[in-house]
Amino acid sequence: MNKYVSLIRTLLINSYTPLASGKASRFKVLALLALVVISLIPWITMVVMLISKLYAPMAAIGQEGVILGLGCALSSLMIFFFGIFYVINVFYFAQDIDLLLPLPLKPWHIMGAKFAVTLLFEYLTQLLILAPLLITYGVMSQAGVNYYFLAAVVFLMLPIVPLVLAALLAMMLMSLLPIARNKDAFRIWAGSLGLFLALGFNFILQKSFGKMKPEEIIALLQSGKNSMVQLVTRLFPGIHWGVAALLQKGALAGWGYAVLFMLLAVVILTALLLLGNRFYFRGAMGGSESQGAKRGVNTTDMEKLKTSQSPFRALFLKEWLVLIRTPAYFMNCVLVNFMWPLIFLFAVLSGSSDQLTQLRAFLGENTPVELFILLALGVGLLTGGMNGTSATGLSREGAQFYFSKTLPADYRVQINAKMAIAFALSFCGFVALVVALAWMLKLGFVPVAVALAGASLGNMLAAQTGMLFDIHFPKLVWDNEYKAVKQSWSLILNMLVCSGLGIGTILLAIHYREMGWTLVLLLTSALIAANAVLHRILQTSAPRWLGRIEV
Amino acid sequence: MQAGSCADGCNKEGKNRGFAFFCCELSPELLNLHNHNNPRSNELAVEEHVMIELIRVSKTYNGAVKAVDELTLTVPAGEIVGFLGPNGAGKTTTLKMITGILNADAGDIRVNGINLAERPLEAKKEIGYIPDNPDVFLRLKGLEYLRFMADMYQVPADLRKQRIADYAEKFELGNVLGNKIMSYSHGMRQKVVLIGALLHDPEVWILDEPLTGLDPKSSFLLKSILRERAQQGKTVFFSTHVLDVAEKLCDRVAIIHKGKLLFNGSIAEMREHFKANESLEKMFLEMTDDE
Structure with a gap:
């Protein structure tokens, strides 16, 4: 376990990007920070305004929970979609693999540590959309302290399931890497395929969502009591538990759902690490560029040398x-x-x-x-x-x-x-x-x-x-x-x-x-x-x- | 020569003979100092064309670490000059300033008479630079890299093909130029960078630790190319840790320590100041051991 913690710490330190190099003036760093904050304001304002406007009409028909459901579902979808890219990048494209593989570490150590670092970056992404959503909802619904504790749990657990699914998909694709002769070309194709799969997944979900007849949707809407939440949270397993935890009036029931949500995250994460122990090295070890067949240059290549290009070209x-x-x-x-x-x-x-x-x-x-x-x-x-x-x-x-x-x-x-x-x-x-x-x-x-x-x-x-x-x-x-x-x-x-x-x-x-x-x-x-x-x-x-x- | 005194008559006291050199080198007018009682050196100063000229050049990192301290150095045309010094002496910083990678905080740098700060592009065209780390544009194929370099230096179309073919044959790279540089070994990468720096037939060839990672055959080949270029009147200025190479290959050596020039002259001139037949290694150690 110590090795695991130490690895996470090292990877985190290594991932840290200072705002500017030592030579940059303090003014430059402050200007950058100010620019980031200023450019974030419209985003956060947009989310807060949208939720404030949606809350009253939704609450009137007893469907205010849909806001949380949709927010969590969209957040998960985004994490899954961009997670495929991110996981492929961090787990397989990173050249630190060559340094980590010779160390006396188990595959799950490496995979788990990389997963933890990726997860931390996902929390940063969630801060932009999910955090304002959860807080605005809490304010609008005049929720008590218990809600905010539960919201923190949901915030922390939510990205795990979509990220694990993205990691599994990436692992499946990358386990084919060792048989590829041109590693870079394979990674490029696998990355592109990952994009298609993510889009395809979204496509299938939307299709199944769209299968509901309008009268079924109206009936659901009319039944009140956040009946629509089930519909919008079926994108990923467990989201409905997370949302249910936030919607419960009684503290005990809320925490019951929260524990279920946490358990699911633990189970799915364990499954990933177990599978990773078996399959991760296969893809990761094939990562280094190997020397292919020696290729000289032919006459056509040499002929190209006869034309000179401008430096710009x-x-x-x-x-x-x-x-x-x-x-x-x-x-x-x-x-x-x-x-x-x-x-x-x-x-x-x-x-x-x-x-x-x-x-x-x-x-x-x-x-x-x-x-x-x-x-x-x-x-x-x-x-x-x-x-x-x-x-x-x-x-x-x-x-x-x-x-x-x-x-x-x-x-x-x-x-x-x-x-x-x-x-x-x-x-x-x-x-x-x-x-x-x-x-x-x-x-x-x-x-x-x-x-x-x-x-x-x-x-x-x-x-x-x-x-x-x-x-x-x-x-x-x-x-x-x-x-x-x-x-x-x-x-x-x-x-x-x-x-x-x-x-x-x-x-x-x-x-x-x-x-x-x-x-x-x-x-x-x-x-x-x-x-x-x-x-x-x-x-x-x-x-x-x-x-x-x-x- | 008495220990603790300079061969030029300077009677400042020093801890050892190395310090004796050091105290003389500090005065700018005594640069190339150990040549000043050498008739050939005086001739050189008057007649020979100076190819690289550094005048009171300084460089400080982060406002605290003085890497190069008022360095004045001249490298004449048609010579192989070795740039020696212990780790952190300021060798790479100096080479990087000459090639335009780093800006000098003070002083002037001229390459073939062209002021680097005033006409950087023209000065850079005079130089062929081989860095200590040859991991450059790894995802280009060998031939693509060479074509890129030929375009950058505007090598005429009729010449580039011939030169690439000749050097590829010399360095035995012909059969891998269609592969990405990434798949090359360290030595092969070094060779392709060497070829890239030779394509425009530069007047000045600057190499940072060029022999590291080369196999004996390539090393021998590189040394003969260095000699060949000097014979053609071109200048070769390279840093090295391998004193043996410097001793056998260089027409002259410049020794830098803590950013200051300790010596600039021929090996024979250096020996004049030490006991005859003393190894360069020993002289070098004495010179840089001022702690």
């Missing part, structure tokens, strides 16, 4: 090759851009035909062109922010960043190549999304063209803000590639800022759609101006800033 190509060949980068910088069209497709396919009709009424042939532009501006910012390519442009180089400084290529060219690849990936993802939309909603050429133009502005801004953040807060000290993209402050910051701006733009577009072209003019001008200012700042100051970064 060479840097762009190098970035592209590294992104698509490094599993952690592929998942977080490339694949993430193509997740949106897939999620959209799955959501539409799993929804009812009524939902599609509603969507067509909102975004269809009769929708004004200006709404497409406005939405595209927002979605471009949102998806651009989720794309970590630019915000980890320097961080991905890690300790090898010094090598770029020896190259006789202007720092401007170096960052432009990084921003260009980020923009290209975001834009390609958006093109895929628009193609999916155009097919589903039978859109014409004009809406598609203006949407692409609008999104390009959002994507461009996100690429520039990402680079700006990464220049100031690069994570150059890491021992695993996944840390460069998963534990980077610049990425988190860019995600929060751009999604905040994106959601704001979308809300403006919907609320003030009657302003039409005036709003288009205002917002596009703002985005063009912001892009121009950032471009100027980066082109003039980036060389100086980059020169100061020393590793």
Whole structure:
């Protein structure tokens, strides 16, 4: 047990990412913290407002528990969905495996410690959505102290089941790794398959949910006493116990459900560790890159040498090759851009035909062109922010960043190549999304063209803000590639800022759609101006800033 | 020579002979000091083209640790110069400042007459740099890496193909250039980085501990390439811990300790200040043992 605790401690210390390197000024660190807090305020406000508005009407029909049920279910779904990526990254892509395997540790020690560290990070994610939800519900329902104790238990237990399920899925996929000849390629395919499986799982759940007849749902609603909770919490086993614990008026019954919920978490976690003892090493041991067959170069390869490329093109190509060949980068910088069209497709396919009709009424042939532009501006910012390519442009180089400084290529060219690849990936993802939309909603050429133009502005801004953040807060000290993209402050910051701006733009577009072209003019001008200012700042100051970064 | 006094007549007292060198080296006008009674050295100072020039260069880490302290050093063209010093002496910091990886806090650095701070890109084009850790762009294939380097240094299309083919054959890498660098052994990675740094035929070749991890055959090959380059009039400046290599290979050595230059001259000149036929190792230990 001591070994286990010691391993968790070491992994945690190793995962710790300081806000900035020793040289960064205190002002810089404070500015970063302030930015994170400011960009979190809209999120938390949104959750609190939504729950406050929902509570009264739901309580009137005796279904207020649905808020808790939905909150817990959505939180679990998110943890499961992103957990697959996270677990594959931490359990299998991390290069510390090579250091841990020779130590006298049992598989469950390693797997359990990695699980514990992953779980801690999931709690941080839950703080954003579940914690405000539980607290707001408690305030609205005027709950006593007992509720808050139970809420703390639910908060702590909730991510275990979805994370274990994600880990089991990842373990199944990765146990095939040793037979793969090209480990990196296998990891990339397994990661992509993981995404499909997660989407497929969601699809099946929604389908089964949608099987209920409307009259059955109405009957459930009318019966009151939180009868709907059962329906919304069946996504993952045990959620209904957690919610039931919070809904009980009597303290004893509440704790009874809480104990059941805890027991389930313990059982499922034990099952994972037992299975891990048997199967984890199979996948993890196959992780190291092995030398394949020796491959020389053929005439065609040599012929390519006859053409010389500009430094920009060479840097762009190098970035592209590294992104698509490094599993952690592929998942977080490339694949993430193509997740949106897939999620959209799955959501539409799993929804009812009524939902599609509603969507067509909102975004269809009769929708004004200006709404497409406005939405595209927002979605471009949102998806651009989720794309970590630019915000980890320097961080991905890690300790090898010094090598770029020896190259006789202007720092401007170096960052432009990084921003260009980020923009290209975001834009390609958006093109895929628009193609999916155009097919589903039978859109014409004009809406598609203006949407692409609008999104390009959002994507461009996100690429520039990402680079700006990464220049100031690069994570150059890491021992695993996944840390460069998963534990980077610049990425988190860019995600929060751009999604905040994106959601704001979308809300403006919907609320003030009657302003039409005036709003288009205002917002596009703002985005063009912001892009121009950032471009100027980066082109003039980036060389100086980059020169100061020393590793 | 009396223990505790400098061979140049400086009569400051020191604990040992090493300190005697040290006290002289402190004055900037006496840089290349042990050459000043050597007619050839004086000639060098006047006639030979200086390829690397550091003038009162300093570097402090985190405002506290002085890694390089007012270092003044010149490296002439057409020579192999070994840069020696114990761990933490400031060798790598100096090399990193010359290559533009680190910024000097004070002083000037010139490469082939080009001021690094004023014209960094032109200065970098003069240099071929081989880091001590060859784990660079591991997910590129060997050939992709070399093409990348050729593009960065704008090596003409007709030359790059020939040079890659020649060096790949020399270093016996031809049969793995289609593999990712990640699958290479340490020595193979080092070789591919070496080739990358030679493609643009740099005037100055800077190597940080280049012989670490190379097998005897590759090590021999590298040494002969170093010699070949010096004969072509190019400059080779490398750090090493292997004193034996420095003794056999270098035209001159520069010894740094605690960020300060202790000596810059030929092995023979160094010996003049010590007993004849004393090993470089012993001289080195004496020089850096000032605790």
